[in-house]
Amino acid sequence: MIEPVSPAEEPSAAVPVVRAVNLVKIYQTGGLPVPAVRGVDLRVEPGEFVAVMGPSGSGKSTLVHMLGGLDTRTSGEIWVDGERADTLTESGWAILRRRKIGFVFQFFNLVANMTVADNVELPALLGGSSPRHARERREYLLGELGLSGKADASPAQLSGGEQQRVALARALANQPRLLLADEPTGNLDSRNTRDVLRLLGEVHRQGQTIVMVTHDARVAALADRLITLLDGEIADDGAIASPRRPKPDPDHGPGKVIELRG
Ligand SMILES: Nc1ncnc2c1ncn2[C@@H]1O[C@H](COP(=O)(O)OP(=O)(O)OP(=O)(O)O)[C@@H](O)[C@H]1O
Numbered sequence: 001m002i003e004p005v006s007p008a009e010e011p012s013a014a015v016p017v018v019r020a021v022n023l024v025k026i027y028q029t030g031g032l033p034v035p036a037v038r039g040v041d042l043r044v045e046p047g048e049f050v051a052v053m054g055p056s057g058s059g060k061s062t063l064v065h066m067l068g069g070l071d072t073r074t075s076g077e078i079w080v081d082g083e084r085a086d087t088l089t090e091s092g093w094a095i096l097r098r099r100k101i102g103f104v105f106q107f108f109n110l111v112a113n114m115t116v117a118d119n120v121e122l123p124a125l126l127g128g129s130s131p132r133h134a135r136e137r138r139e140y141l142l143g144e145l146g147l148s149g150k151a152d153a154s155p156a157q158l159s160g161g162e163q164q165r166v167a168l169a170r171a172l173a174n175q176p177r178l179l180l181a182d183e184p185t186g187n188l189d190s191r192n193t194r195d196v197l198r199l200l201g202e203v204h205r206q207g208q209t210i211v212m213v214t215h216d217a218r219v220a221a222l223a224d225r226l227i228t229l230l231d232g233e234i235a236d237d238g239a240i241a242s243p244r245r246p247k248p249d250p251d252h253g254p255g256k257v258i259e260l261r262g
């Protein structure tokens with residue numbers, strides 16, 4: 001039986017996984033201020049999958065880096081899972097990330113002198129998982145991404161696309177409260193993109209909250225919500241049609257009718 005959900009029980013009262021209030025980043029390089037993020041207000045609820053799109057230079061990486069504490073803000077507030085985070089020190093952020101945030105960078109940042117397996121297991125071990133649990137999670141993630149055979153390789157022995165998938169496995173190792181991903185399919189061919197999207201879809205269905213920067217509309221279509229940045233500001237923010245809704249059948253759907261009429 002399906003339980004009715006009364007409006008009072010909607011998750012509006014839930015603590016957002018991440019929240020930004022009037023977030024601003026102005027880079028100062030060579031004396032010239034470069035405003036990269038200009039007053040972003042954002043609230044991501046538990047279980048949401050948010051895609052961030054926008055032209056090159058619009059501030060997407062800067063925004064997600066700030067949400068993960070990898071770049072300092074100029075002004076504004078950041079809250080992670082109900083905790084004020086923008087006032088944390090660098091080591092405070094490091095602890096928060098270890099506990100709650102997985103990050104896939106635009107460039108992968110794997111530890112060069114560790115094997116693929118160790119790269120993926122490390123965050124889980126640092127987060128307090130048992131070695132057995134860390135290993136099982138690593139085997140699952142690498143298997144889903146078609147990388148089981150590369151567990152003992154070092155990152156330098158992998159292609160760019162393989163490194164990118166290892167970075168995704170590492171970010172998910174800890175089952176983090178929040179997954180931040182900056183173009184996780186940017187270097188992948190279509191088959192590997194499909195593997196990454198399948199895994200993202202799967203962890204999302206398991207409740208994973210995701211904020212993902214992408215240039216690819218097909219990748220964004222996996223999300224529930226699309227934010228468009230323009231010149232460091234949110235130009236658009238709205239729900240997108242569920243990818244889980246069955247696609248119209250081209251032989252029987254309205255498209256065919258229109259085609260026949262045309
Ligand atoms: N370390 C930095 N120092 C100075 N300016 C920077 C720095 N990093 C980024 N910027 C500037 O901030 C703006 C936003 O950059 P950002 O990397 O966030 O864009 P983006 O939307 O991620 O672009 P892309 O799609 O190309 O990755 C750009 O004008 C960029 O030149």
Ligand SMILES: [Mg+2]
Binds near residue numbers: 060061062106182
């Ligand atoms: Mg970027």
